[in-house]
Amino acid sequence: MTKPPTIRDVARLSGVSTATVSRYFSGKADAIAPRTIESVRQAAKSLGYTPSEIGRSLRLAQSRVVVMLVPDATNHFTADIAVSVESALKGIGLSMVLANTGENAAQQDRLLADAQGLRARAIVLQGAIDTPRLRELVAKQGNLIFANRRPAQGIVAPYVGIDNFQAGLAVGRYFIERGYENWVAIHGPRHYFGSTARLDGFVSGVGDASRVLQLESPYTMQAGYEHACRLLDLEPKKYSVFCANDMIAYGFYRAAMERNLRVPDDLVIFGFDDNRLNEWLAPWLTTVKVPALEFGPAIAKLIETPKPGFEDGRSIILPFELKVRQSA
Amino acid sequence: MTKPPTIRDVARLSGVSTATVSRYFSGKADAIAPRTIESVRQAAKSLGYTPSEIGRSLRLAQSRVVVMLVPDATNHFTADIAVSVESALKGIGLSMVLANTGENAAQQDRLLADAQGLRARAIVLQGAIDTPRLRELVAKQGNLIFANRRPAQGIVAPYVGIDNFQAGLAVGRYFIERGYENWVAIHGPRHYFGSTARLDGFVSGVGDASRVLQLESPYTMQAGYEHACRLLDLEPKKYSVFCANDMIAYGFYRAAMERNLRVPDDLVIFGFDDNRLNEWLAPWLTTVKVPALEFGPAIAKLIETPKPGFEDGRSIILPFELKVRQSA
DNA sequence: CTGAAAGCGCTTACAG
DNA sequence: CTGAAAGCGCTTACAG
Numbered sequence: 001m002t003k004p005p006t007i008r009d010v011a012r013l014s015g016v017s018t019a020t021v022s023r024y025f026s027g028k029a030d031a032i033a034p035r036t037i038e039s040v041r042q043a044a045k046s047l048g049y050t051p052s053e054i055g056r057s058l059r060l061a062q063s064r065v066v067v068m069l070v071p072d073a074t075n076h077f078t079a080d081i082a083v084s085v086e087s088a089l090k091g092i093g094l095s096m097v098l099a100n101t102g103e104n105a106a107q108q109d110r111l112l113a114d115a116q117g118l119r120a121r122a123i124v125l126q127g128a129i130d131t132p133r134l135r136e137l138v139a140k141q142g143n144l145i146f147a148n149r150r151p152a153q154g155i156v157a158p159y160v161g162i163d164n165f166q167a168g169l170a171v172g173r174y175f176i177e178r179g180y181e182n183w184v185a186i187h188g189p190r191h192y193f194g195s196t197a198r199l200d201g202f203v204s205g206v207g208d209a210s211r212v213l214q215l216e217s218p219y220t221m222q223a224g225y226e227h228a229c230r231l232l233d234l235e236p237k238k239y240s241v242f243c244a245n246d247m248i249a250y251g252f253y254r255a256a257m258e259r260n261l262r263v264p265d266d267l268v269i270f271g272f273d274d275n276r277l278n279e280w281l282a283p284w285l286t287t288v289k290v291p292a293l294e295f296g297p298a299i300a301k302l303i304e305t306p307k308p309g310f311e312d313g314r315s316i317i318l319p320f321e322l323k324v325r326q327s328a
Numbered sequence: 329m330t331k332p333p334t335i336r337d338v339a340r341l342s343g344v345s346t347a348t349v350s351r352y353f354s355g356k357a358d359a360i361a362p363r364t365i366e367s368v369r370q371a372a373k374s375l376g377y378t379p380s381e382i383g384r385s386l387r388l389a390q391s392r393v394v395v396m397l398v399p400d401a402t403n404h405f406t407a408d409i410a411v412s413v414e415s416a417l418k419g420i421g422l423s424m425v426l427a428n429t430g431e432n433a434a435q436q437d438r439l440l441a442d443a444q445g446l447r448a449r450a451i452v453l454q455g456a457i458d459t460p461r462l463r464e465l466v467a468k469q470g471n472l473i474f475a476n477r478r479p480a481q482g483i484v485a486p487y488v489g490i491d492n493f494q495a496g497l498a499v500g501r502y503f504i505e506r507g508y509e510n511w512v513a514i515h516g517p518r519h520y521f522g523s524t525a526r527l528d529g530f531v532s533g534v535g536d537a538s539r540v541l542q543l544e545s546p547y548t549m550q551a552g553y554e555h556a557c558r559l560l561d562l563e564p565k566k567y568s569v570f571c572a573n574d575m576i577a578y579g580f581y582r583a584a585m586e587r588n589l590r591v592p593d594d595l596v597i598f599g600f601d602d603n604r605l606n607e608w609l610a611p612w613l614t615t616v617k618v619p620a621l622e623f624g625p626a627i628a629k630l631i632e633t634p635k636p637g638f639e640d641g642r643s644i645i646l647p648f649e650l651k652v653r654q655s656a
Numbered sequence: 657c658t659g660a661a662a663g664c665g666c667t668t669a670c671a672g
Numbered sequence: 673c674t675g676a677a678a679g680c681g682c683t684t685a686c687a688g
Contacts, residue, residue, distance in 0.1 A: 002468055003389070004447070006681055017659045022683055033657060048468065050444040054385045055681030058664050061331070063382060065393075065425070073411045074604065076404075083401045086426060095442065097393070097423045098414060114423065116378040119332070140330060140376065221608045250608065276402065280549045280578065281609055334665055345675045350667055361673060383665030386680050 005047040007055075014043035025051045057119065064094050066303065067115035071103045071127040071192075075219055077245060077275040078126055080292040081148060085124060088296030092304055094121060101129070103189065103218075109133040116141070122303045127192045130155075145302055147295055149194025160298045162320040164197035165204075167288050170322055171242055171270055172205015178328075180240035180268055184213045186227055186252070188244040195244060198272065202242050217248060224251025232259055240268040240328070246275050249285055253327070269327040286328035289321040333375040335383075342371035353379045385447065392422050394631065395443035396452040399431045399520075403547055405573060405603040406454055408620040409476060413452060416624030420632055422449060429457070431517065431546075437461040444469070450631045455520045458483075473630055475623055477522025488626045490648040492525035493532075495616050498650055499570055499598055500533015506656070508568035508596055512541045514555055514580070516572040523572060526600065530570050545576060552579025560587055568596040568656070574603050577613055581655070597655040614656035617649040 007025075011018045016036060023032055024040045032040075043049075057063040066089055070078045086096045097118070101108040108129050115123045122143045128134055130152040138144050138157050148161045175183060185202050188195030203209045217223040224243060231239065232255060243249040249271035253263065261267045263284065271278075271287030278285055298316040305314070335353075339346045344364060351360055352368045360368075371377075385391040394417055398406045414424045425446070429436040436457050443451045450471045456462055458480040466472050466485045476489040503511060513530050516523030531537045545551040552571060559567065560583060571577040577599035581591065589595045591612065599606075599615030606613055626644040633642070 004444070004469075007683095008681080018681090019659055019661095019683080020657090022681095023658090026683075031657065036657080048464065050441055052386075052447055052681050053445045054382055054391060054447055055664095056683080057382045058380075058386050058666085058680090059682045059684085061664065073414070074408070079407055080402070082426075083428070086401070086428065090427065095425045095427070095446065097425050098410075099418065099423070100411070100414065113378055116332070117381045118423065119380055119382055136376070141332075254608065277605075280582065335667095336665080346666080347668075347675055347677095348673090350665095351674090354667075359673065364673080380665050383680095384667080386664090386682085387666045387668085389680065 004052070005049045007049075007051065009047055010040065010043045010049050013047060014039040016040060061119075063119045063121055065097055065118050065120050066094050066122045066124060067097045067099065067111070067118065067120040068124040068126065069099055069101050069108060069111055069115075069128070071101050072219065073098065073100050075245075075247065076277055077247075077273040077290070077292065078148075080276055081126060081295045084293050084296035085147075085299050086296070088300040089303075092300050094300075094303070103129075103191075105129045105131050105191075112137055122299075124299060125151075127194065128152075129191050130193070145299055147299060148290070149192050150197060152193045158302050159315040160295055160302065160318070161194070162288075162290050162318050164194045165201035167272075167290075167320045168198040168201025168203075168242075169205040170201075170320075171288060172202040172207070174270075174322060174328075175206050175240055175242070178268075180328075182213075182237045182239045183211055184215065184231065184239050184241045186215045186217045186224065186241060186243050186248050188217065188219055190216060198244060217244065219245045219247055221247045221251035221254070224248030225255050226251070228252040228255030232256065232261070238266055238268075240270075242270045242272075244272055246271040246273045246278060246282065246285060246287055249287070249327075250282060253282070253285075263327045271327075274323050284326040286325045287323050289323045291318050291320075294318050332380070333377045335377075335379065337375055338368065338371045338377050341375060342367040344368060389447075391447045391449055393425055393446050393448050394422050394450045394452060395425045395427065395439070395446065395448040396454065397427055397429050397436060397439055397443075397456070399429050399455040400547070401426065401428050403573075403575065404605055405575075405601040405618070405620065406476075408604055409454060409623045412621050412624035413475075413627050414624070416628040417631075420628050422628075422631070431457075431519075433457045433459050433519075440465055450627075452627060453479075455522065456480075457519050458521070473627055475627065476618070477520050478525060480521045486630050487643040488623055488630065488646070489522070490616075490618050490646050492522050493529035495600070495618075495648045496526040496529025496531075496570075497533040498529075498648075499616060500530040500535070502598075502650060502656075503534050503568055503570070506596075508656075510541075510565045510567045511539055512543065512559065512567050512569045514543045514545045514552065514569060514571050514576050516545065516547055518544060526572060545572065547573045547575055549575045549579035549582070552576030553583050554579070556580040556583030560584065560589070566594055566596075568598075570598045570600075572600055574599040574601045574606060574610065574613060574615055577615070577655075578610060581610070581613075591655045599655075602651050612654040614653045615651050617651045619646050619648075622646050 007018045007021050010021045099111045124145045126147045127149045144157050146159045150159045187199040271285045274287045274289035335346045335349050338349045427439045452473045454475045455477045472485050474487045478487045515527040599613045602615045602617035
């Protein structure tokens with residue numbers, strides 16, 4: 001509750017100017033006499049001084065905060081990426097503020113304004129909704145980074161993630177190769193560009209859009225379960241289901257188990273993400289592996305590297321991989 | 329990339345002083361003439377002005393950032409609490425910075441210093457390691473809040489969470505009531521005060537410490553699995569296992585399944601937390617329900633309410649509940 | 657190697 | 673209802 005000591009307190013106690021104290025704390029100690037260093041160190045220590053990031057940020061017109069906006073922080077894969085990013089940012093001296101948009105455009109825009117208020121060094125969006133405010137910010141600030149889902153057409157900003165279209169395509173082709181029938185694509189919300197890219201890729205892969213049953217769905221087990229119940233009860237068939245993420249796949253599987261269906265004999269299920277839970281909870285799930293742990297380093301690199309020119313298309317495309325296990 | 333407009337730019341464009349613009353943005357608009365308000369609003373809008381939190385924080389000697397330190401952000405229950413807290417803080421105009429201590433004392437202390445540097449409004453610790461720096465901060469800043477695990481003896485700071493000792497006690501008594509034998513307590517790391525409180529409670533509940541096999545363990549499925557394998561292979565028995573959290577219980581269960589053991593006939597498993605995954609992944613797990621969603625509001629309330637006196641024991645004890653399902 | 661001074665973007669007590 | 677001015681905690685170009 002006591003007011004924290006300032007640079008002036010340290011200067012006073014060690015008998016030097018604030019300039020010298022500042023140099024000590026901003027890594028310019030090699031231009032200070034050893035004896036001076038020592039007295040500053042001591043004074044700072046005895047006062048328990050930690051430089052104020054606020055003063056520093058104001059002076060440098062730049063903060064060390066990066067804001068990450070996610071549609072749903074309770075989604076495991078989203079959280080995995082967030083953890084990876086937080087850790088990589090810490091490595092370069094930055095803090096991460098995490099905020100939930102709840103898949104809500106107005107909420108996203110509000111948080112975008114907050115991030116602007118914090119003068120965030122960068123804003124990382126995992127699944128952005130295309131709004132005028134978003135576009136304005138991209139154009140004016142140029143410090144937005146899109147992660148995992150590519151931004152909508154016409155937004156020029158760096159993207160870190162896999163090529164969702166290619167991944168969908170690969171799954172579609174795999175379906176053809178294996179001779180699967182009764183295609184179902186449970187795809188993510190249409191307002192995310194990345195969701196539709198996966199879907200479009202898949203449809204291209206199987207080659208016949210009219211034969212793909214497309215179901216839009218939130219990225220949750222609950223939703224996967226409900227879609228499955230409806231489908232399996234209304235018109236039971238040997239479906240081949242491409243799920244927009246692993247959680248949907250878990251839900252679908254649950255419904256299948258309840259109906260005593262065997263996978264992959266009675267039903268084919270393909271997931272997406274290969275989240276950390278699979279190893280323990282769904283080692284049977286065939287899925288697309290997205291390298292969650294590579295997001296952090298890639299994003300950190302993007303933030304550290306200054307923008308080259310006006311056009312900012314410095315995307316980092318991470319590799320994906322089809323993890324073929326039992327379910328497909 | 330353009331430098332963001334400042335309060336001065338808005339003042340200039342609308343022909344008023346910065347004081348007036350400031351009043352407009354800090355909710356003192358009722359003391360401004362309607363016409364003035366309108367011109368400020370317009371000017372701000374046309375410039376795309378968002379007040380700088382940095383300038384504001386410096387002036388007010390108070391930031392709107394709350395730092396949350398967690399031992400392991402990939403732990404689901406930890407993440408659930410973090411989500412709840414983030415959402416409640418947003419409701420009162422605060423941002424949350426999340427950081428991982430990785431169960432490492434030095435890392436925790438470093439992050440504590442960072443939080444101090446950010447002049448965090450509050451620091452929330454989910455599982456703190458008892459270090460001199462932590463104690464110093466509690467004494468000097470008085471803005472630390474302990475969540476889910478009570479601070480070590482002698483640290484006077486608010487705590488939000490269940491009474492871990494009582495919860496452990498209730499489980500121990502339940503074991504006695506049901507006549508369970510071969511007690512095993514797989515407890516969390518000893519450097520967390522909350523872990524030992526649960527264990528101590530359990531031991532009190534069964535009433536005979538010498539008959540409890542105590543195994544220290546990280547809070548992971550992997551660790552639960554490994555403990556189980558060792559135990560079940562070395563000396564197979566009908567164990568009654570109290571797991572420090574649900575993840576450990578999942579791991580234990582997995583090992584049991586691999587050995588064709590039936591729960592609860594061949595093995596009794598009791599979890600802790602009742603995390604969000606149980607509903608889908610382990611609806612059979614008997615566990616202690618900790619109300620994750622109540623942490624956010626409780627912590628927000630604590631932050632909003634000014635400290636009463638010198639002694640700060642304003643803890644909020646949340647209710648827990650034994651969720652008896654099949655496994656015990 | 658060191659210091660005096662200006663200024664980053666705000667808010668608010670004071671005066672009118 | 674409004675403005676001039678001081679000051680929050682820093683950093684750095686400049687001068688010595």
